[in-house]
Amino acid sequence: MKADPFVQLRLLDLQALDSALDRLAHRRRTLPELAEIERLDAQVAGLRDGIVRAETELSDLQREQDRFEREIDQVRTRKARDEERLASGAITNPKQLQDIEHEVATLTRRQSDLEDGELEVMEKVETVQKELDALTGQRDQHLADRAAAEARRDEAFAEIDAEIARTRAQRDELAPSFPADLLALYEKIRAKEGTGAAAIGQGRCGGCRLDLMQNEIADVRAAGVDDVLRHEECGRIMVRTAESGL
Ligand SMILES: [Zn+2]
DSSP states (O other): BBHHHHHHHHHHHHHHHHHHHHHHHHHTTTHHHHHHHHHHHHHHHHHHHHHHHHHHHHHHHHHHHHHHHHHHHHHHHHHHHHHHHHHTOOOHHHHHHHHHHHHHHHHHHHHHHHHHHHHHHHHHHHHHHHHHHHHHHHHHHHHHHHHHHHHEEEEEHHHHHHHHHHHHHHHHHHHSSHHHHHHHHHHHHHHHHHHHEEETTTTTTTOOOOOOOOHHHHHHHHHOTBBBBOOOOOOOOEETTTSSOO
């Protein structure tokens, strides 16, 4: 293949733009914020089971506490009714009076037991509520950190995307200036090797960084200025520049 040496030099400009686009895409993929968001998501997910467990336990305990309160209310009501009957003086039968007094005593003991039981449940509620608060506190902190990381990510994305758009516009302007066959060859090599063209610098291929053999240097020297040269080792288009040292 043949191409004007100035066109060959411009291939290095095209490669520079493509390399810049590759670096920008890499930077976009490997932003530290992406790893941070992933890490925070894992931490939030790790807390989820504990939070669900504590919430379930808490609602069970609260139901238990409600049950105690209802029972205590019932006992209190019944006791108040008994005490009222005793105070009314309406009951004069000693056996009946004794039965009611006995029931009041029983209800008083029962109320005390229920109140002890409720207190125990309330202490458990307090403990579990503290656990739950600690877990949701951690989760909320992670979510806040995640939101901050997302904002930084989006800011970086916007900056990178603007740079990509600028670089791509330059590339789109430059690309049509090449002969179709040369551009196609460049693209084919670039798809395979990551880069399509490289300058020869100090007797070395700038693409794979291998020193050219004596016979390769002789071939390069013998080639016409418009011959499109390719490095046998890596297949890339080798562009001769003023700094090639040949
Ligand atoms: Zn090479």
